[in-house]
Amino acid sequence: MTSLVHPSIVPTEIVQSPRPAADSPEVLARFHAQLDLVDLNARQVARRLATTSVTLDDLRSFGREGLLQAARTFDESRGVPFRRWANLRIRGAMIDGVRQWGSLPRRIYRELRAIAAADRVQATYDEEDAANPAASPEAADARVSSYLAGIATAMALGSIASTQEGLDVPSPDETPEQLAMTSELIERVKGVLPLLPASERALVERHYFGDETLDQAAASLGLSKSWGSRLHARAIESLARHLRRA
Numbered sequence: 152m153t154s155l156v157h158p159s160i161v162p163t164e165i166v167q168s169p170r171p172a173a174d175s176p177e178v179l180a181r182f183h184a185q186l187d188l189v190d191l192n193a194r195q196v197a198r199r200l201a202t203t204s205v206t207l208d209d210l211r212s213f214g215r216e217g218l219l220q221a222a223r224t225f226d227e228s229r230g231v232p233f234r235r236w237a238n239l240r241i242r243g244a245m246i247d248g249v250r251q252w253g254s255l256p257r258r259i260y261r262e263l264r265a266i267a268a269a270d271r272v273q274a275t276y277d278e279e280d281a282a283n284p285a286a287s288p289e290a291a292d293a294r295v296s297s298y299l300a301g302i303a304t305a306m307a308l309g310s311i312a313s314t315q316e317g318l319d320v321p322s323p324d325e326t327p328e329q330l331a332m333t334s335e336l337i338e339r340v341k342g343v344l345p346l347l348p349a350s351e352r353a354l355v356e357r358h359y360f361g362d363e364t365l366d367q368a369a370a371s372l373g374l375s376k377s378w379g380s381r382l383h384a385r386a387i388e389s390l391a392r393h394l395r396r397a
Contacts, residue, residue, distance in 0.1 A: 178223055182218055185233070190211060192241045194207065197210060202259055210248075213249070214242075216248075221236055221237040231277045231278060231280075262310070269302045301387045308340065
C-alpha cells in the first residue's frame with residue numbers, strides 16, 4: 152500500500168530520532184522498591200501547599216519522574232543511601248512541576264521556595280554525614296539538633312526569598328498577620344547578617360535578597376557548585392545560631 156504521507160513533509164527529527172534505551176534491571180529495581188516515597192512526599196507537599204489547583208495525582212506524576220531520574224543517576228560511591236537520595240529528588244521534581252503550573256497564588260510559590268531551600272541544605276547534610284560519620288552517639292545527637300535548626304532556618308529564608316519577587320506588594324492570599332511575621336523575619340535576618348563571615352554573608356545576600364539562584368550566587372563569588380552548596384549549608388547553620396541568640 153502506498154503511504155499517504157509524502158516523505159518530503161515528514162519532520163526530519165521524527166525520522167532520525169533514536170528510540171530511547173531501555174532502563175537496566177538495576178534501575179528498574181531501585182525505582183519499584185521506593186515507589187512508596189512518591190505517595191509519601193505527594194501527601195506531605197499537598198499538605199504544605201494546601202491548594203486544590205494541584206492534585207495528589209499531579210504530584211505523584213511529578214514524583215515518579217523524579218524517582219526514575221534518581222534511580223538512573225544514583226552514585227553509590229557518594230555514600231548516601233538510595234532512599235535518602237531519591238527522597239530529595241522526588242520532592243525536587245514535584246517542586247519543579249508545580250512551579251511550571253502557572254497562575255498560582257504567591258503563597259504557593261513561597262512554600263515551594265521554602266521546601267527547596269530546606270532540601271538543598273538537607274542534601275549537603277546527607278553528603279557530609281556519609282563522608283564524616285559522627286564519632287559517638289552524643290556527637291550524632293548534637294549533629295541532628297544542629298541539622299534540624301539549619302533546615303528550619305533554610306525554610307524560613309526560602310519564604311523570605313520568595314517575597315522579594317513581590318516585595319511589599321500585598322497579596323490577596325496573605326493575611327495582615329502573615330505579612331507582619333514575614334516583615335519581622337526579614338528584619339531579624341538582616342540584623343544578624345553582619346555577624347556572618349564575609350563569604351557566607353555574600354552568598355546569603357546574593358541568593359536570598361538578590362534574586363540569584365544558589366548556583367549563580369556561587370559562580371559570582373568564584374565558587375564551584377559543590378563548594379557553593381557546602382558554604383550555603385554552613386551559612387544557614389551560622390544564621391540559625393545567631394537567630395537563636397538574637
